[in-house]
Amino acid sequence: MGLSPAGPLAYAWDPMGAKEIRFEPKDIPLKDDVRVLGEILGEVLKVQGGEALFEAVESVRSCARRRREGDLRAEEDLRTFLGTLPINLAEEVVRAFSAYFSLTNMAERVHRIRRRLAYLRPGSPPQAGGFLAVLQRLKDRGVGIDAVRDLLSRMQVIPVFTAHPTESIRRTILVKEQRIARALVDRIDPAAILPTEDAAALARIREEIAAGWQTEEHRGVRPDVTDEAEHVIFYLLNVIYRVVPPFYEQLADALRAVYGGGANEGLPCPIVRFGSWVGGDMDGNPNAGPETIRETLRRQREAILDRYRGEVLEMAHHLTQSSSRVEIDATIGERIEAYRKQFASAYEAIPAAHREMPYRCLLHLIAARLEATERRDGAGYPGPGDFTSDLEAIAESLGAHRGTQAGLFRVERLLRRVLTFGFHLATLDVREDARVHRAVVGKLLGRRDFPSLPPADRARRIAEALDRGGGLRNAGDDPEVERTLESLRAVGQCLTAHGKEAIGPYIISMAQGKDDALAILLLARWAGLADERGAVPLDIAPLFETVADMEAAPETIREMLQDPRYRAHLEGRGGRQIVMLGYSDSGKESGIAASRWALYESQLAIERVTREEGAELRLFHGRGGTISRGGSKPREAILANPPGESDECLRLTEQGEMIFAKYGLRGIATRTLELLCGGVLEAVLAPEGRLASDPGWSEAMGRIAAEGRAAYRALIYEDPDFFTYFRKATPIDVIERLRIGSRPPSRRASRGIEDLRAIPWVFAWIQSRHLLPGWYGVGSGLEAAVEKFGIDVLRAMRLGWRFFATLLSDVEFVLASADMPIARAYADLAGDVAERTFRRIETEFALTRRWVLEIRDGKELLDAEPVLQRSIRLRNPYVDPMSFLQVELLRRWRDGGRRDPALEQALFSTVKGIARGMQHTG
Numbered sequence: 001m002g003l004s005p006a007g008p009l010a011y012a013w014d015p016m017g018a019k020e021i022r023f024e025p026k027d028i029p030l031k032d033d034v035r036v037l038g039e040i041l042g043e044v045l046k047v048q049g050g051e052a053l054f055e056a057v058e059s060v061r062s063c064a065r066r067r068r069e070g071d072l073r074a075e076e077d078l079r080t081f082l083g084t085l086p087i088n089l090a091e092e093v094v095r096a097f098s099a100y101f102s103l104t105n106m107a108e109r110v111h112r113i114r115r116r117l118a119y120l121r122p123g124s125p126p127q128a129g130g131f132l133a134v135l136q137r138l139k140d141r142g143v144g145i146d147a148v149r150d151l152l153s154r155m156q157v158i159p160v161f162t163a164h165p166t167e168s169i170r171r172t173i174l175v176k177e178q179r180i181a182r183a184l185v186d187r188i189d190p191a192a193i194l195p196t197e198d199a200a201a202l203a204r205i206r207e208e209i210a211a212g213w214q215t216e217e218h219r220g221v222r223p224d225v226t227d228e229a230e231h232v233i234f235y236l237l238n239v240i241y242r243v244v245p246p247f248y249e250q251l252a253d254a255l256r257a258v259y260g261g262g263a264n265e266g267l268p269c270p271i272v273r274f275g276s277w278v279g280g281d282m283d284g285n286p287n288a289g290p291e292t293i294r295e296t297l298r299r300q301r302e303a304i305l306d307r308y309r310g311e312v313l314e315m316a317h318h319l320t321q322s323s324s325r326v327e328i329d330a331t332i333g334e335r336i337e338a339y340r341k342q343f344a345s346a347y348e349a350i351p352a353a354h355r356e357m358p359y360r361c362l363l364h365l366i367a368a369r370l371e372a373t374e375r376r377d378g379a380g381y382p383g384p385g386d387f388t389s390d391l392e393a394i395a396e397s398l399g400a401h402r403g404t405q406a407g408l409f410r411v412e413r414l415l416r417r418v419l420t421f422g423f424h425l426a427t428l429d430v431r432e433d434a435r436v437h438r439a440v441v442g443k444l445l446g447r448r449d450f451p452s453l454p455p456a457d458r459a460r461r462i463a464e465a466l467d468r469g470g471g472l473r474n475a476g477d478d479p480e481v482e483r484t485l486e487s488l489r490a491v492g493q494c495l496t497a498h499g500k501e502a503i504g505p506y507i508i509s510m511a512q513g514k515d516d517a518l519a520i521l522l523l524a525r526w527a528g529l530a531d532e533r534g535a536v537p538l539d540i541a542p543l544f545e546t547v548a549d550m551e552a553a554p555e556t557i558r559e560m561l562q563d564p565r566y567r568a569h570l571e572g573r574g575g576r577q578i579v580m581l582g583y584s585d586s587g588k589e590s591g592i593a594a595s596r597w598a599l600y601e602s603q604l605a606i607e608r609v610t611r612e613e614g615a616e617l618r619l620f621h622g623r624g625g626t627i628s629r630g631g632s633k634p635r636e637a638i639l640a641n642p643p644g645e646s647d648e649c650l651r652l653t654e655q656g657e658m659i660f661a662k663y664g665l666r667g668i669a670t671r672t673l674e675l676l677c678g679g680v681l682e683a684v685l686a687p688e689g690r691l692a693s694d695p696g697w698s699e700a701m702g703r704i705a706a707e708g709r710a711a712y713r714a715l716i717y718e719d720p721d722f723f724t725y726f727r728k729a730t731p732i733d734v735i736e737r738l739r740i741g742s743r744p745p746s747r748r749a750s751r752g753i754e755d756l757r758a759i760p761w762v763f764a765w766i767q768s769r770h771l772l773p774g775w776y777g778v779g780s781g782l783e784a785a786v787e788k789f790g791i792d793v794l795r796a797m798r799l800g801w802r803f804f805a806t807l808l809s810d811v812e813f814v815l816a817s818a819d820m821p822i823a824r825a826y827a828d829l830a831g832d833v834a835e836r837t838f839r840r841i842e843t844e845f846a847l848t849r850r851w852v853l854e855i856r857d858g859k860e861l862l863d864a865e866p867v868l869q870r871s872i873r874l875r876n877p878y879v880d881p882m883s884f885l886q887v888e889l890l891r892r893w894r895d896g897g898r899r900d901p902a903l904e905q906a907l908f909s910t911v912k913g914i915a916r917g918m919q920h921t922g
Contacts (some may be wrong), residue, residue, distance in 0.1 A: 098913030583630025591712030708781030779848030
């Protein structure tokens, strides 16, 4: 059975030739970019891998396309050919497909920037979800500028970057991809680039592709927390630092365009701030603790001060105004004189000709003070406030003396950066498992049975310890006790060294009762973190992660707020209570429908409780990257939440590869922040459709959630064969060996699915093309609701209730991304349990697909979202060969006792390649 003969590689890497796929004129540039990148990749493959690799890649591609086009013999041909490939050639073939996807992904992101630029041209309609569109919608609904500006003065948007082990591409490769993206951006407008400039851009792309091919994709060692911290700092400094000022400028332009002159003046800052878990997330990670807390904040401080100093010195080259040519405020001279005494050597280093340029002179001295700050010299800035004061003095002088066109813009940009990043760059949250706190408190109270006591008993004993005060009980050389107390001491040291903005909330994972919050107060006092009055300088945030815990969360919050000890602590924190809701574990435990509904109802109930108790609620959304872990389109996710007083503050996690997808390029990062902030404006000022307008809708959703959860748990947790199926029909055993994160894949020594983290759980199902956590059980739930309420009710829910519409849309996307014929190939690896288990999965998949389409009144999945539909169809023929090869390699590797390092390395390549093709890991 021969494969199709190899064709020209330019066509091989141009999947746009599929007859059923059509491109609108606006998307032709994307097609052209992919074609050009494919041609360059083909050239590189020939040079780097030779004709054998080139022909193997083309043969695999051709056969995979024939299979997708309905050739009944193509799959057998493809699997036969892949089964005969030598292991070294097989790995190279996978790398070739993986490289193609990295280029295609980048081309799509650059095309998003191209489309955004098109919307900014005069006469173009505003881009959906953008500031211009949102503000115009608000104005059309009668929302005045005063209401908008009042909300802007209060709202906060805080993306929090986390280091979950989902980023399967090493940073070295990511940097190369960014360089390719910059070259593509240079070519974005063919009419504005000279032929020589175009050739130079293509040469840069060719260089990065070739160098990337020669770079090992797999890390030799597992990254540690320091590596992950540098990863986050890379995005914060290289992308986000640059886009913060343009973000405010675009908001100001939109306000002026919609509401007229003056609406844009004096915008508050910061509206957007940033947080991180890297270095402070100790939950299940023995590699994070007191040292990583200290080192992460030290490194962040060093990085941002260095960036400020560089920008100040750059500004000095531009603000060259001579005192003989323009008037300058006296305060500038006064500051120069004061700094001249403090930093005599820096002043002497200023050329004499520059000393008649007051701004330039002062900026050099400011840079000297920043350097002293970095050294922790007493002459340095005690905090960002004094640095801001210096910059404001320059801005006021420029504004008063015809400097609006002569440098004020630069100073204002830096001011916005300082107000956003301070001297800490990103707030570091701290997180630990409630079970660790219970164990430590029990040891220090002399009660080893403490964790097993009822929550009320634990709360009473902690309250007694808080009331009597006293010193710390000696628990001996217990490493768990010492690590916990030393981590709290590190938090106190960092608050002193870096300021109160440097440390975010202390998050309690798996919180279940008020005793878990009181335990932090007790441990903080024992660690010496409290002041002389016993006040603890931390926001305490319980994290509710399972459906049961979310259902109990309102009562838990009420008990916390009614406890006099905790209430006194809360009043000392301004009456603000942060509550975190976990999307990942609730989905893994109960399925997506039950998880989303529990989150929705929990938010409503917690809002009600905090309002009744007179506290100010701040919700923290622990979303993952994939839909099954809470990921969704940014604007839709915000508007799908129920309305509440906490809407004006949006705090959410950004995880894994989603950081690169959302913040990896400046244009994309700006758009992400715009969508998040625009979503908050809409949610607060135009909340239509955020609540179920008919009481029967909530009842119907409750039935969908209950029946969906029952179906999900019947398979995942109650079927005795399912765990075996999961271990055999997915590459979870390969994922567990990947060196892609500092945390282990399980919270504890794995006893089954319960202890496996949600990230590798989802990652494994994406790799095997099941995508099961994102849809399983939904069909059973929808069918039960249709039987009781009728299809018309559910159709009305989709049209009138954002929550339900977003749930259906997300599930539809997952269904379209899954592939049951490919999943069957993985199921065959499961042996005796395969047929019965896979039949259940296939049946539920068909049921879910049927009812999603029935409710939406559609014919094909995603036919209402042609861009997404096209992207999936174009990718599938190139993911399929990697999937079939992964199945073959898994079989051989397992048959050999998982001891062959060459097979393992090839499997790592398939995991990374499929992740790139599917654009998701966990």
